[in-house]
Amino acid sequence: MEGKYWQEIAERIYQKTSAVALESAGKIPYSTVGGRFDDQTDNIAWWTNGFWAGQLWQLRGAFGGEILRLIAEGIEKKLDRVFLLHWGMDHDSGFRWLMTAGADWRLTGSEASKNRLIVAANDLAGRFNLAGRFIRAWNDSGDGSRSGWAIIDCMMNLPLLYLVSEIINDPRFSQIAAAHADTAMKAFVRPDGSVCHIVEFDPATGERLRSYGGQGYAHGSSWTRGQAWGLYGFTLSYIHTKKHEYLETAEKIADRFIERIPESGFIPVDFDQPPEPRYEDSTAAAIAACGLIELSKLAGEKYLEAAERLLKNLIEHRCRFDLGCDNILEKCTAAYHDSRHEGAIIYGDYFLTEAVLKLCGKETFLW
Ligand code: GLY
Secondary structure, X not given: OOHHHHHHHXXXXXXXXXXXXXXXXXXXXXXXXXXXXXXXXXXXXXXXXXXXXXXXXHHHHHHOOHHHHHHHHHHHHHHHHHHHOOOOOOOOHHHHHHHHHXXXXXXXXXXXXXXXXXXXHHHHHOOXXXXXXXXXXXXXXXXXXXXXXXXXXXXXXXXXXXXXXXXXXXXXXXXXHHHHHHHHHHHOEOXXXXXXXXXXXXXXXXXXEEEEOOOOOOOOOXXXXXXHHHHHHHHXXXXXXXXXXXXXXXXXXXXXXXXXXXXXXXXXXEOOOOOOOOOEXXXXXXXXXXXXXXXXXXXXXXXXXXXXXXXXXXXXXXXXXXXXXXXXXXXXOOOOOOOOOOEOOHHHHHHHXXXXXXXXXXXXXXX
């Protein structure tokens, strides 16, 4: 597909995002209410609170716009409160701070942002379970019920550890990231290239106990956003470590994902969900597209073609570039068994933006 096409789409994203950013300055959006962004400022530890800032930084890096920088910096400062909430600090530190402090540090060299990255990486590294060689995912009430839980999504948080190892010239963090990735390869990836969402280990012995269906349809099924996190996450671990097994794993997950894309090109919430109700998740398509674009640079053109097909489908049928609503991407679903389906979710917009900027050579690599 022509570079000009992607350039035009990137400009449309920039125009809409700039207008919406001014209207919603001060907000940390997750979804929309009546078409307008909600605000998660009072839910400051929510895992998605970095994505809007990430989108603003990506577009500021590509096209300029000091107002975008100011708004993104405001969100980064608000997130400092999370550092003091032990229950709020979980494995999603990568999502929270790579998109905020990481982007700021890369684009402005801010020392305060570098400091945030190092503090966040120290906390993430502290979640490493030595017996099972995995990073613990979520917290619990203190009863230990989730102390052995790891989730595939965590593959996307590992780049915080790789980055901070580079920044401070100390391999400790990247060693922990690679140890988790090694465990995830064995414990999450199934022989057919699909992945499970949640795996529970015995936190004392490290033994793999069981898996759970998590946000997907059922135990043993293929939650599509989880497949996308795995696809992109193993690609990123390869980029940072050059360990060939990670690339092979990313290809295996990608091949299975591509095989299962329905004729329509729209990605369901779970590849194994029943035909009705036919819930979609556009975020899975956007995340997978980002992973496939990176994978194509390492493993061949077929991945780029698949990414372009997914994105074009989203752009033509699942995107709003007008100002009638604040979000861009439509039909995003957090989890199959949620009561809400097919709405706006901020990381859908972020990954759509990242993918389009990748294709016109204007992305700031935040991972
Ligand atoms: N990381 C949680 C999710 O993908 O919904």
